Amino acid sequence: MGNFSNNLRLYLGVCRRVGHTLSLGMLNKDRREKLLSLYNQYETKLGQQDITPIDPFVIPKTDVFELFGNDNAQYEGVYECGFGHTTEFELKVISNLVKKFNPDRIFEIGTFQGRTTLNMAINANPTALITTLDLPSEGLNTTALNIEEGEVRYVKKDVSGERFTGHPMADKITQVFGDSATYPFTDHHNSIDLAFIDGSHAYEYVLNDSNKVLSIMRPGGLIIWHDYTNWEGVWTALNELYKSDSRYKNIKHIGGTSIAILQV
Ligand SMILES: C[S@@+](CC[C@H](N)C(=O)[O-])C[C@H]1O[C@@H](n2cnc3c(N)ncnc32)[C@H](O)[C@@H]1O
Incomplete structure (x- = not known):
């Protein structure tokens, strides 16, 4: 007492x-x-x-790729990740997809630090070119559609793409800045072999980005979406496209990741 x-x-x-x-x-x-x-x-x-998340675990990491020997890709900065990045395993999955599909032209929406951009460049063939689009901080209040409150932190940053700046792979990468709702995608018409959609996670943006990216893909190309299981805007938009638009009927969710893919 x-x-x-x-x-x-x-x-x-x-x-x-x-x-x-x-x-x-x-x-x-x-x-x-x-x-x-x-x-x-x-x-x-x-x-x-x-x-760099505070990580109390000292035991070295592994995953199914390393354990079962089907990992054909190379990486940089896999474990240096936190909010706003693909997970360690997702980065390996995306790198292996790049290796397997061997794209000549890659388009990414949402550069952020450029961790995935860099690893796509490392795993693409020597003549491959990547265009990566990012909304800069100063564009935050003038987007054509509404972005989610929770993603303002990823837009507000001093630099975009610092992971590949000054890296030998940077020669493969072209950075462009703007809003994916107003960016002139027609410049890339019928030229993209692999696209990675990871910009705004708002429902309207996922619909916009999916349809714009679909319009620039070469037949047989691969679209990769991030965050299907993490953001309501992403799963609502992708579920709707899958159910109501026959162009998306073959979309697949890669289990154990938040990645969805579609070979067009
Ligand atoms: C989650 S981060 C991307 C992470 C990155 N793809 C990676 O794998 O490391 C989201 C990025 O999308 C950008 N973004 C948000 N809305 C956008 C828009 N409307 N147009 C273009 N980029 C946008 C943000 O500036 C931010 O850099």
């Missing part, structure tokens, strides 16, 4: 102090600055986690 009343007193004391700090305490400049410095420390930690 003694313990209970001590804990209750402690709890009420903390509530009173937090309540005071966040209300009347805000009138005090010292307290405001202390709170701001605490918040900044927290944000910095979160920011670091975005790129």
Whole structure:
């Protein structure tokens, strides 16, 4: 009982102090600055986690490709991932798809740091060319369609494509900037062998990006979507296309990943 009343007193004391700090305490400049410095420390930690998650596991990684010997691709930065990236295994799956389909022309929507772009370049043939489209920070408030609140953090960044900048593979990569709803896809008409759709995850954007990308594919080309199982906008749009548009009837979800693919 003694313990209970001590804990209750402690709890009420903390509530009173937090309540005071966040209300009347805000009138005090010292307290405001202390709170701001605490918040900044927290944000910095979160920011670091975005790129290199704190990983308490020291045991080396493996996956089914390594275990069963069907992994034909090469990689860079597979394990340096966090929010906004493909998972380690998904990156290997995409790299192996590039290896298998041997595309000459690749189109990506959503460059971000360029981790998948770089690995597609590493696994594509020496003369292959990749065009990667990204919405820059300054385009955030002028998109033709609405993007999701939760993806603003991926648009707001100082640079796009830092994973391949200065890399020998960068010769294969052309960066273009803009909104996928207004980008002139017709310039790539009938020329793309493999496309990776990973821009905005909003329903309207997934429909837009799917149809625009479909219009630039060569017959036999492969479309890859990311985040089918992670974002409602993506699964709602892809389910609808699969059920109601015969051009998408052969779409497949790769189990154990959030990737969907369609050979056109
Ligand atoms: C999840 S990140 C892409 C991750 C990257 N494909 C990878 O595998 O590492 C989403 C990217 O899409 C871009 N984006 C969001 N909306 C877009 C739009 N309407 N047009 C073009 N790019 C967009 C963002 O700027 C962001 O860089």
